[in-house]
Amino acid sequence: MYKNILVPISVAIALSSCVSNDNRENVQNVNTEVIEKDSLKQKVEQIKKVFYELPSPMELSMLFKEEGIEYQNEKLHPVEKKDIYTISFKKAFNLGVYGADLSYAGLFGKHEDALMYFSAAQLLADDLGIGQTFKKKYILRLEAYPNDRDTLLAVISDFFIENDHYLRDKQNENISTYVLAGGWIEGMHLGANMLAENTDREGILKVISGQRNSLHNLILMLTRLDDTRQVQHIINGIVELEKEFVNIPLTLNNTAVSVHSDTLAADNLALLTDSNVQIIKERIAEIRSMIVR
Secondary structure, three states: OHHHHHHHHHHHHHHHHHHHHHHHHHHHHHHHHHHHHHHHHHHHHHHHHHHHHOOOHHHHHHHHHHOOOOOOHHHOOOHHHHHHOOOHHHHHHHHHHHHHHHHHHHHOOOHHHHHHHHHHHHHHHHHHOOHHHOOHHHHHHHHHOOOOHHHHHHHHHHHHHHHHHHHHHOOOHHHHHHHHHHHHHHHHHHHHHOOOOOOOHHHHHHHHHOOHHHHHHHHHHHHOOOOOHHHHHHHHHHHHHHHHHHOOOEEEOOEEEOOOOOOOOOOOOEOOOHHHHHHHHHHHHHHHHHHHO
């Protein structure tokens, strides 16, 4: 009799255990999905926050121009190189590079150069599948007002804004981050290498040192991406660049302080020397060569 009673009880317990395990697994799966979605949402928000704190190629170009740099088209990345990039991350980085060159050409009113760089950017954008942000309306506006610098700058500004919005809305985090990184590196390269006799040297040093926080934010963005194996060498180069800034004292109320001080404000500037600037330029040149070659 006991056997007759125990068998169905054992079966019932076993079945109950299976159901319980299934329910537990279902709950765990749901919880895991919720956690992953929340984590992804937080990650996207963090990246967006850092993204907005970085200067666009146009903004960085304007900072350098205000300090008296001169336009030298031989310092720009040759437009004919646009055809050599076959890997997506290379196209994304160089889309940023050409975007920065486009900004410089526009700021100096070099309309023909701007059109060439716009076309180069459009080609890379098409290859990346984001060509819809490079609409023909921009080209038409540029061609309609060939000598109007204000129109040229307005078109370039609209182009960057629309491109940024599209990339973020589509959550193309890798592409948008690589584009911005390429633009920042090219902007720093051009600003640091277009010095002229009438350049405000102190002003240029101020702009370069002022990019310390931007550089840190850029590294945060790059290291938060999911898969960076193909670009790790570029990220390593950018991390090495930050180390040069970390070793430079900062000013706080006209007093040199440690870069690690908790009291540092966002606008504290690095006390750059000629040797510091030369090393920084060399590091930027090394990173840029990884991007454009």
